[in-house]
Amino acid sequence: MLKIVEKSKIWFSISIIIVLAGLFFMFTNGLNFGIDFKGGTVVKIDFQKEMSQEESAEIDNIISKYCDVDDTEKRIMNKTELELSFKQGVIEKESIGKLHKEIKEKFQLKDDYVLSERNIGATVSKELTKTAWIAVVAATIAMLIYITFRFEITFGVAAIIALLHDILITLSVYAIFDVKINTPFIVAMLTILGYSINDTIVVFDRVRENKNKNRKLPLNELANSSIRQTISRSINTSISTLMTIVCLFILVPAIREFTLPLIVGVLSGSYSSIFIASPVWVMINKRLKKAYK
Structure with a gap:
C-alpha cells in the first residue's frame, strides 16, 4: 500500500x-x-544563409575585438538569423555598429542585413x-x-x-x-x-x-x-x-x-x-x- x-x-x-x-x-x-532584467542591446542580423561552424567561429573572433565573447549571447534563429545580445556596460554603443558592419563586410551581406536593434535601459x-x-x-x-x-x-x-x-x-x-x-x-x-x-x-x-x-x-x-x-x-x-x-x-x-x-x-x-x-x-x-x- x-x-x-x-x-x-x-x-x-x-x-x-x-x-x-x-x-x-x-x-x-x-x-x-539576461538583458531584459539587466539592460543592454539585442541585434538581429539576416545572415542570408545557414551558418557553418567555421563561420560561427569567425563571428566569435570579430566579437572578441570589441568585447569578451563570454559576455555576449549568440543565437541562430530560423537557421539564417543571427541574434547577438550584449548586456549593459559590456560594449560601447558605437562599437556595436562597428561590430555588425564588420560582420557584413566579412560575409558580404546585403545592405538590409540588420533586421532589428533593440536597446533596453536600466530604468x-x-x-x-x-x-x-x-x-x-x-x-x-x-x-x-x-x-x-x-x-x-x-x-x-x-x-x-x-x-x-x-x-x-x-x-x-x-x-x-x-x-x-x-x-x-x-x-x-x-x-x-x-x-x-x-x-x-x-x-x-x-x-x-x-x-x-x-x-x-x-x-x-x-x-x-x-x-x-x-x-x-x-x-x-x-x-x-x-x-x-x-x-x-x-x-x-x-x-x-x-x-x-x-x-x-x-x-x-x-x-x-x-x-x-x-x-x-x-x-x-x-x-x-x-x-x-
Missing part, C-alpha cells in the same frame, strides 16, 4: 537539498539575469523586474483566496506552500546550471503556477470528498487514499504534457527560454502536488488539533 504521508521526511529532504544547493549558487554566483529593466514580482505575488494571493473560498484555509495554505516549493525548485535549477533568465521565464513561471495549482486541486478535491464520506478516517489514511486515487491521473497528465513541451524544446530553439522552465516546473509541480501539498495539509491539521486540545 502506497504511504506518502508517512514518508514525508524523505520527500521534504529531497526538496530541501535542491533548494539549499540553489541558494548556495544564488548567494555565490547570483542568478544569471526599463528595473520596472520589468518589479512588475514581474508583482505578477507572481498577485497570482499567488489570488490562488490562496480562491482555494480558501472553494475548500478551507488549511487547503489554501498547503497549496501556497507547494507553489512556493515549485518556484524555489525552478529558481534553484536555474542557479545551479547558470541558465539565463529573461522575460519568457516570468511567463513560464505564471504558467507553472497555474498548472501546479490545478494538479493540487485535483488531489485536494478528492481529499475533501473522502473526508465528507468518512469523517472518522485518520488524516494520514485520508491523504494517502486520496493520493492513490488520483496519482495515475497526475502522472499520465504530466507525461503527456512533458512530451509536448520536450518536443517543442528540441525542435523549436527560438522558444527554449520559455519551454525550459516549463519542463522544470511541470516536473516540480507534479512532485509537489503528490509529495508536498497533501503531507503539508496533514501536518497543518495535526498541529491545529493539538493547539485546540
Whole structure:
C-alpha cells in the first residue's frame, strides 16, 4: 500500500537539498539575469544563409575585438538569423555598429542585413523586474483566496506552500546550471503556477470528498487514499504534457527560454502536488488539533 504521508521526511529532504544547493549558487554566483532584467542591446542580423561552424567561429573572433565573447549571447534563429545580445556596460554603443558592419563586410551581406536593434535601459529593466514580482505575488494571493473560498484555509495554505516549493525548485535549477533568465521565464513561471495549482486541486478535491464520506478516517489514511486515487491521473497528465513541451524544446530553439522552465516546473509541480501539498495539509491539521486540545 502506497504511504506518502508517512514518508514525508524523505520527500521534504529531497526538496530541501535542491533548494539549499540553489541558494548556495544564488548567494555565490547570483542568478544569471539576461538583458531584459539587466539592460543592454539585442541585434538581429539576416545572415542570408545557414551558418557553418567555421563561420560561427569567425563571428566569435570579430566579437572578441570589441568585447569578451563570454559576455555576449549568440543565437541562430530560423537557421539564417543571427541574434547577438550584449548586456549593459559590456560594449560601447558605437562599437556595436562597428561590430555588425564588420560582420557584413566579412560575409558580404546585403545592405538590409540588420533586421532589428533593440536597446533596453536600466530604468526599463528595473520596472520589468518589479512588475514581474508583482505578477507572481498577485497570482499567488489570488490562488490562496480562491482555494480558501472553494475548500478551507488549511487547503489554501498547503497549496501556497507547494507553489512556493515549485518556484524555489525552478529558481534553484536555474542557479545551479547558470541558465539565463529573461522575460519568457516570468511567463513560464505564471504558467507553472497555474498548472501546479490545478494538479493540487485535483488531489485536494478528492481529499475533501473522502473526508465528507468518512469523517472518522485518520488524516494520514485520508491523504494517502486520496493520493492513490488520483496519482495515475497526475502522472499520465504530466507525461503527456512533458512530451509536448520536450518536443517543442528540441525542435523549436527560438522558444527554449520559455519551454525550459516549463519542463522544470511541470516536473516540480507534479512532485509537489503528490509529495508536498497533501503531507503539508496533514501536518497543518495535526498541529491545529493539538493547539485546540
